[in-house]
Amino acid sequence: MIGIFKVKEGKLKIENGLEGSAYLLGLSIDDLFKEAYKAIEKEDIDKLNDIGILVKRYFCKKIAQFQIEELAPYNKLLVNFLIWFDWGGEPKWDKAVPIINEFETILELSQIISDTESPQKAFKELNKSSYGVPLVKMLYEKKMMKPGEIREALNIKTMQQVSNLLYTFEKAGIVIREVDGKNVWVSLGMPGMVMYKEYFKPETDFNTIDIRALKSLNPNHEKSKETLQQLIENEPDNPFLIYLSGIVMLEDEEKLLDAGKLLKKAVLLGLGEIYKRLVIDVFIILENMKRLDSLKDRLFKLNTYEDKISVEIKPTLHILGWLYEYLGNTPRANECHRLAS
Secondary structure (H helix, E strand, O other), X not given: OHHHXXXXXXXXXXXXXXXXXXXXXXXXXXXXXXXXXXXXXXOXXXXXXXXXXXXXXXXXXXXXXXXXXXXXHHHHHHHHHXXXXXXXXXXXXXXXXXXXXXXXXXXXXXXXXXXXXOHHHHHHHHOOOOOHHHHHHHHHHHOOEOHHHHHHHHOOOOHHHHHHHHHHHHHOOOEEEEEEOOEEEEEEOHHHHHHHHHHHOOOOOOOHHHHHHHHOOOOOHXXXXXXXXXXXXXXXXXXXXXXXXXXXHOOOHHHHHHHHHHHHHHHHOOOOHHHHHHHXXXXXXXXXXXXXXXXXXXXXXXXXXXXXXXXXXXXXXXXXXXXXXXXXXXXXXXXXXXXXX
């Protein structure tokens, strides 16, 4: 099987005229298969060998670049060609059988990869669970986590639920589980990495929505809430918008727990280092408005108000940690981040 990934000894022939092998190099994969039909009919083994090399190179290139979705039309071309070559159970040309056998092996591998490693299929599987997006973002940021840590961070009730979740995502290629002695470590699989980069990763060059959200912070809390709600309707999974909503809601003493839930959601959606510049901007704005001390007091109260509540919204300690960093209290900041993990 390893041999199918190697280019055969010898190079593509460079011949004069459009029918030479050099001509093949400029063909699309569709046209390459058309030439394969002709090579079989004319019993041109040299040309078929050259086409075989290019067909394998195409497959390897798509795998290396993780362009899995492009294997579907490729597989269809292979299937049609193999059916044509072996129609009625008799090969059209016995001398070509070894090359065609390699085509069959490539098709088998390609179909397996398409069925299990497709980012789009993985994305559909991910969206079946409310834990999917937070898990991918969390694993991307932390690199590796234990199942128990995942349970605690996502507030999942039982380890059996965590196990079922990881089993489903592992089958889709989203996560990988590795056993290290008595420990099990979970990390992102290739489709999980692709999904993060293509669907979830926030732009480092923040958009106008983020800027509008910053400008919404003003003494008129109701106006701020109204603006943020409109923005969230356009970007419901934007962690910065949800974070700002939680900050504004903290001003309401009766909605302390609701604010904590929003802040926790923001952290789990990816309010990490990549948003830190905006988080600091919020601290600066609130400090200029003489509201920063109030924010610190309420974040502290939120996490000490009641044991049950503090456990439920523990990720918000990261926000308190960033605030202590901004205030220059590094020991308290490190302690908050440690307790939040």
